[in-house]
Amino acid sequence: ETGVTQTPRHLVMGMTNKKSLKCEQHLGHNAMYWYKQSAKKPLELMFVYSLEERVENNSVPSRFSPECPNSSHLFLHLHTLQPEDSALYLCASSRTGTGISEQYFGPGTRLTVT
Amino acid sequence: GQNIDQPTEMTATEGAIVQINCTYQTSGFNGLFWYQQHAGEAPTFLSYNVLDGLEEKGRFSSFLSRSKGYSYLLLKELQMKDSASYLCAVRGQAGTALIFGKGTTLSVSS
Numbered sequence: 715e716t717g718v719t720q721t722p723r724h725l726v727m728g729m730t731n732k733k734s735l736k737c738e739q740h741l742g743h744n745a746m747y748w749y750k751q752s753a754k755k756p757l758e759l760m761f762v763y764s765l766e767e768r769v770e771n772n773s774v775p776s777r778f779s780p781e782c783p784n785s786s787h788l789f790l791h792l793h794t795l796q797p798e799d800s801a802l803y804l805c806a807s808s809r810t811g812t813g814i815s816e817q818y819f820g821p822g823t824r825l826t827v828t
Numbered sequence: 829g830q831n832i833d834q835p836t837e838m839t840a841t842e843g844a845i846v847q848i849n850c851t852y853q854t855s856g857f858n859g860l861f862w863y864q865q866h867a868g869e870a871p872t873f874l875s876y877n878v879l880d881g882l883e884e885k886g887r888f889s890s891f892l893s894r895s896k897g898y899s900y901l902l903l904k905e906l907q908m909k910d911s912a913s914y915l916c917a918v919r920g921q922a923g924t925a926l927i928f929g930k931g932t933t934l935s936v937s938s
Contacts, residue, residue, distance in 0.1 A: 819870035
């Protein structure tokens with residue numbers, strides 16, 4: 715148990731489908747993140763929530779819509795995706811403030827868009 | 829712009845020592861992190877440097893030179909289970925998310 719869980723672990727969806735990815739952290743952290751990891755590319759930060767408010771949004775297409783109802787849960791709503799959106803989507807959490815505040819990652823959701 | 833560079837692949841043999849280098853150019857600096865990621869798994873935290881110098885943690889050590897924008901991860905007494913991707917990441921400003929390099933895939937052979 716890493717302390718950060720993600721469901722589903724694998725998802726195959728068509729371009730017209732709507733689905734949601736879920737992340738839950740059990741570490742008492744107050745910041746949560748969505749990253750996209752594609753082959754041969756660095757981890758790309760998508761969204762950051764700190765104290766349940768979105769604080770970073772790195773030019774992500776509107777077909778990705780995040781939701782953070784509380785400090786323990788984070789969702790990524792997906793609709794009308796493209797094949798190039800196929801990737802590993804990683805959720806992470808951390809404490810905010812000064813100090814090390816390392817990020818703890820979930821196992822990821824492997825998304826395939828057909 | 830923000831840029832983090834590290835070699836794409838490295839190979840080594842069991843029992844050896846390997847050094848993975850990372851250079852960075854970021855707007856601001858508030859710490860450098862190394863993560864290990866085995867295939868199909870989540871990245872796990874290895875080390876953190878915010879001041880110049882060497883941080884040692886068992887078989888793994890990490891070094892930072894802020895003036896040179898340079899870090900390395902040193903792995904000693906390599907084991908087969910050390911075969912993984914090693915990610916260098918920088919936090920540019922306090923309280924912000926990490927910026928990751930592409931990762932270095934290390935293959936350890938017997």
